[in-house]
Amino acid sequence: MIKVDYNNLNLLEKKLLEGTREYIQHNPKISITELSGCFDVSTSKISKFVKKLGFESFKQYKNFIVGEVSEPRNGQASSELQRITDYISQFDEKLAYDFWMKIKDCNKLVIYGLGPSYICADYFAYRLRTFSDVFSLATNDLTVVKNADNSDTKLLVLSTTGMFKPLKDDLNGLNYKEIIFLFEEFRHFAELQGNTIFYLTDSTGDDTLKPYEKSRTLFFIFLEEIIQKFKNSHHKN
Numbered sequence: 001m002i003k004v005d006y007n008n009l010n011l012l013e014k015k016l017l018e019g020t021r022e023y024i025q026h027n028p029k030i031s032i033t034e035l036s037g038c039f040d041v042s043t044s045k046i047s048k049f050v051k052k053l054g055f056e057s058f059k060q061y062k063n064f065i066v067g068e069v070s071e072p073r074n075g076q077a078s079s080e081l082q083r084i085t086d087y088i089s090q091f092d093e094k095l096a097y098d099f100w101m102k103i104k105d106c107n108k109l110v111i112y113g114l115g116p117s118y119i120c121a122d123y124f125a126y127r128l129r130t131f132s133d134v135f136s137l138a139t140n141d142l143t144v145v146k147n148a149d150n151s152d153t154k155l156l157v158l159s160t161t162g163m164f165k166p167l168k169d170d171l172n173g174l175n176y177k178e179i180i181f182l183f184e185e186f187r188h189f190a191e192l193q194g195n196t197i198f199y200l201t202d203s204t205g206d207d208t209l210k211p212y213e214k215s216r217t218l219f220f221i222f223l224e225e226i227i228q229k230f231k232n233s234h235h236k237n
Contacts, residue, residue: 001090001091001095001096001198001199001200001201001202002054002056002095002186002198002199003054003095003098003099003197003198003199004053004054004055004064004198004199005052005053005054005196006053006192006193006196006197007196008052009052012041013049013052015039016039016041016046016049017049017053017193019039020035020039020046020049020061020065021065021190023035023038024062024065025065025066028062030062032046032058060202066188067187067204080215080217084217084218087200087201087218087221088221091225095198096225096226096229099180099182099198099226100226100229102154102178102180102196103128103132103134103154103156103180103226104134104229104230104233106134106153106154106177106178107135107152108134108135108137108148108152108153108154109125109128109134109135109136109137109153109154109155109156110136110137110139110144110145110148110153110156110176111124111125111136111137111138111139111156111158112138112139112142112145112155112156112157112158113138113140113157113159114140114159115140115212116160116212116216117158117160117216117219118138118139118140118158119216120158120216120219120220120223121138121139121140121156121158122138123220123223124136124158124223124226124227125137125138126138127224128227128230131230131231132227132230142170145170145171146174149175149176150175150176150177151176151177153176153177154176154177154178154179154180155176155178155179156180156181156182157171157179157180157181157182158182158219159181159182159183159184160183160185160205160211160219161184161205161211161214162187162189163187163211178195178196180195180196180198181195181196181197181198182198182200182219183197183198183199183200184200184201184214184216184218184219185199185201185203185204185205186199186201186202186203186204187204200218200222201218
């Protein structure tokens with residue numbers, strides 16, 4: 001589970017964000033030493049930059065930019081049951097907490113998803129209305145998303161791959177307090193820089209399946225854990 005946070009970067013880090021992406025795309029085999037020389041900074045500065053973004057290492061950041069699939073931990077393709085088992089065993093509580101704080105800190109939340117992701121959005125909105133004070137609305141209608149934008153509302157976009165249609169065209173110019181993306185698969189979208197993106201896995205999954213054919217089991221597991229945090233918070237109060 002990975003959280004990529006493009007917020008809170010200083011001027012040098014914003015320069016590194018744009019520049020390193022361009023260099024890596026032109027030369028996917030570039031080393032951290034070569035890249036640091038291009039910007040006249042130390043390798044430790046590059047390492048701190050990629051970790052501040054949310055990556056474990058420079059290699060993971062580079063793979064993210066060029067769209068490479070992370071190597072499976074066991075070197076073998078997993079069944080769906082094994083995939084779920086691995087996900088639960090490696091569940092990142094810190095990431096779930098960070099996501100919960102994003103949702104908890106808003107008065108109104110619009111949850112946007114298409115196809116099976118909309119079913120997840122509708123489920124999460126229902127659970128939020130039951131166990132939290134967050135006013136939530138699930139929709140698969142882009143007109144609703146555009147009409148609901150204001151500085152008092154956050155937008156949560158759910159998508160397994162992020163590839164259902166051009167997100168930049170759909171969401172450009174909206175006036176939400178914040179737009180949060182929750183993707184299951186680990187893919188780079190340069191046009192989403194400036195937003196907070198949560199990834200549930202560090203791979204791109206089974207590319208033989210189309211987005212609407214893929215399961216949403218991990219979404220349900222993750223989102224239910226967020227509901228549990230709301231429930232625990234109310235019990236403490």
